[in-house]
Amino acid sequence: MMILSWRRRRGGHRTTKAAFSEENLSTNLAIPTHFLCPISLDLMKDPVTLPTGITYDRESIEKWIETGNQTCPVTNQVLKTFDQIPNHVIRRMIQDWCVENRARGVERIPTPRIPVAPRDVLEICSNIMTATQRGDHKKCMELVEKIKRWGRESERNKKCIVENGSGYVLSALFESFSSISIEEHKFLLGETLSLLIRMLPLGSEGQSNLGSASSLRCMAWFLKEKNLSSCQNAVLALKELLGLDEKHVNAFAEIEGVEEALVKIVKEQICPKSTKASLMVISHLISSSTSSENTISRFLELGLVSMVLEILVGSERGMTEKALSVLDTICNWEQGIVKARAHALTMPVLVKKILRVSILATDLSVSAILKLCKSQEGGGDQQVEALQLGGFHKLLVVLQVGCGEKTKEKATELLKLLNQHRGRLDCFDSSMDFKYLKRPSL
Structure with missing residues (x-):
């Protein structure tokens, strides 16, 4: 004893x-x-x-x-x-x-549940595949619920489920039933998607299933639903999926109404996680090499610039970086520059974010300011505004801190543009000489 x-x-x-x-x-x-x-x-x-x-x-x-x-x-x-x-x-x-x-003072130790073994997961995956092929909704629902119960019991179970092929099987189930009828099988599809987002990124076959036309339509359908949980799961899955392959981006962009659904999530800010994911999905859609002017036009018509700027006024680091990424991408388009330039907050917010949030935020802010200042129409006005807001001095500091070489090249180019106007503004000493600034490499 x-x-x-x-x-x-x-x-x-x-x-x-x-x-x-x-x-x-x-x-x-x-x-x-x-x-x-x-x-x-x-x-x-x-x-x-x-x-x-x-x-x-x-x-x-x-x-x-x-x-x-x-x-x-x-x-x-x-x-x-x-x-x-x-x-x-x-x-x-x-x-x-x-x-x-x-x-x-001693409490009885409860009888522990036996943890899930790999053979258990392999067996249930086999049963799901068989039920999926038969189109057996009831059996699939029963098996999906069983996996969810296992996962709730312990982290060990979750790990075992993920490591033994359940991601591919569940993505195949999702694709199969979404191609039959989303409305009829919405509960099964929603429960399956809630499991899948815990298994991302999937293997190539799983990604192919989740990126199929029917799966993407189903996730777009969930984005428009009033069920907040399904909406959040869909946007989280899309964030991961669209970041892996541009062909998924192009296929998703063709689905009607996705712009409205994503902007609504950003506007309502259901939760920070969903808002960040929505901003990333939007960024993928408007930065794709095959993005159409219709896509960017629709986002601009829905007030995306105003919403992004409102987020930038007082958000934490992660949200700020996502919002700046969207704003910088918007400025790749001439119509995006016009919208951004027309908003009174654009330049003040961008200048303020330099050296205030993170290196990435500084990179994105400098990039967006340069695009605004180089635009053929109104670029000169943007240069003067940036000067008046103290952007010149901030850019000088950017050259001295640990930003990337590309950002320093952009900062140098911006300084040369702004320097053209310094003599007209009282806030600058005309005796200052900036000839030491190197010409940016092309």
Whole structure:
């Protein structure tokens, strides 16, 4: 027997029972040594036995194996197999001991759930494929719900599910039923998508399934739905998918109404995660090499510039970077420059973000300002405004800090443009000479 002081842990157990007096909680208890895990020396909650015959707490021995160890910690024997057999006898003995000592502050350890094994996942994946091929909605729903229950039980289960081919199988299910009828199978499709976003990025076959015409139409349909959970899952999946292959971007852009749905998510700001994802999807759509003027025109008509600038006024770093990326991409288009130039906040916000948020934010701000200042119509006015807002001095600092070479080249080009107007503005000393500025490389 081993004498240890048993004290109830805060936060992990109930503390309101009248029978648990302070005196009882601090009473020393005789804990049998074989109830303790040889690794953690804590009372075992889920005892399992290795092929060497030694019993450990499952969590402790799994951590031991996951860190690369291939031996039994006690016997030092090399493990030919990592099979862990639940030791029900020891577990029941521990539970009985807890019950016997409950008056002294000990709570009964619950019977642990057996974790999912790779063979379990492979079996359910096989069943899903069979049910999908038959078009058996009810059976597929039953199996998807079972996977969700497994995932909720532990992180270990989630990892096992992801590592054993479930992503491809679920993406095939999603493609198959979305091609039949989205409306009829919307609940199954929504539940499946909620699982898939936890498995991204998928392999090439899974990406192909999720990027098919029917799958993309289904996700676009979810974007327009009032169900916030399905909407969020769809935009998160699209963010990952569209960033992997431009052909998915082009296919998604052809679906009617996606611009309105994405702008609505940005406008309503359901949650930061969804807003960021929507901004990234929009950025993919307007930056694609095959983007049409109709796509950018539609986004501009929906007020995208104003919404992005409102976000930039007071958002945290991640959101600011996503919004700046969209604004910089908008300025690749002449009609985008016209819209951006017409908004009173554009130049003040861009100048303010230089050196204020992150290196990426500075890069994007300098890039957008240069595009505005070089535009054929109104570029001169933008240059003067940038000067008046203190942009010249900020750009001088950009040359001295750790920004990338491309950003420094853009900053140098901008300084040369702004320098043409400095003599007309009282805020600059006309005796300053900027001849040292190097000409940007082409």
